Amino acid sequence: xxxxxxxxxxxxxxxxxxxxxxxxxxxxxxxxxxxxxxxxxxxxxxxxxxxxxxxxxxxxxxxxxxxxxxxxxxxxxxxxxxxxxxxxxxxxxxxxxxxxxxxxxxxxxxxxxxxxxxxxxxxxxxxxxxxxxxxxxxxxxxxxxxxxxxxxxxxxxxxxxxxxxxxxxxxxxxxxxxxxxxxxxxxxxxxxxxxxxxxxxxxxxxxxxxxxx
Numbered sequence: 050x051x052x053x054x055x056x057x058x059x060x061x062x063x064x065x066x067x068x069x070x071x072x073x074x075x076x077x078x079x080x081x082x083x084x085x086x087x088x089x090x091x092x093x094x095x096x097x098x099x100x101x102x103x104x105x106x107x108x109x110x111x112x113x114x115x116x117x118x119x120x121x122x123x124x125x126x127x128x129x130x131x132x133x134x135x136x137x138x139x140x141x142x143x144x145x146x147x148x149x150x151x152x153x154x155x156x157x158x159x160x161x162x163x164x165x166x167x168x169x170x171x172x173x174x175x176x177x178x179x180x181x182x183x184x185x186x187x188x189x190x191x192x193x194x195x196x197x198x199x200x201x202x203x204x205x206x207x208x209x210x211x212x213x214x215x216x217x218x219x220x221x222x223x224x225x226x227x228x229x230x231x232x233x234x235x236x237x238x239x240x241x242x243x244x245x246x247x248x249x250x251x252x253x254x255x256x257x258x259x260x261x262x
Contacts, residue, residue: 058096058234060093060235065236069235071085090136090137098181104118125147127149128200129183130155131153134185136185136258151170151172157192164191171203181211182196184210184212186214186215190219197227208227210232210233214235218241
């Protein structure tokens with residue numbers, strides 16, 4: 050896969066790369082892994098949210114009243130893809146505490162590896178918000194493509210997708226299905242194996258976040 054690709058940002062920041070390397074280490078325990086996911090999401094979110102619209106508001110400082118910029122319009126909404134996407138939410142909320150949080154639940158068929166919806170709960174009015182969809186891993190792209198289509202079907206126009214590690218196969222599928230969605234990727238890995246895990250990857254992000262394996 051040739052880069053740059055329009056609407057795809059692969060981060061090269063040393064702090065992000067350092068923290069991802071610790072994530073990959075199989076010796077990294079649940080508590081540290083969970084904290085790192087949040088920290089990386091916050092660092093990535095800083096860049097992913099750089100073009101949020103602003104408006105001038107009146108603020109009284111201890112010295113005088115002045116006009117100063119604040120985020121305009123309906124607030125941001127963060128929509129994690131359950132369950133692993135939950136691990137990235139607090140990192141973004143640290144930047145924008147007023148953001149609403151929705152949830153999309155998708156499970157992957159063990160045979161076909163295609164996604165199936167089991168839960169969807171979103172803040173209203175969802176169509177007026179800027180949405181950041183989170184999932185630490187972009188493997189086949191099936192779940193992410195489906196989640197974003199669910200949001201579009203509900204009228205959402207402004208969507209960004211954040212993942213920590215991606216496979217080229219998933220990036221290709223996402224950019225073909227949703228060329229209007231900005232992708233923010235912590236690290237682009239080599240390929241998917243026969244079990245559709247990212248190589249070299251970091252294993253199952255959900256299991257490592259929640260200590261279920």
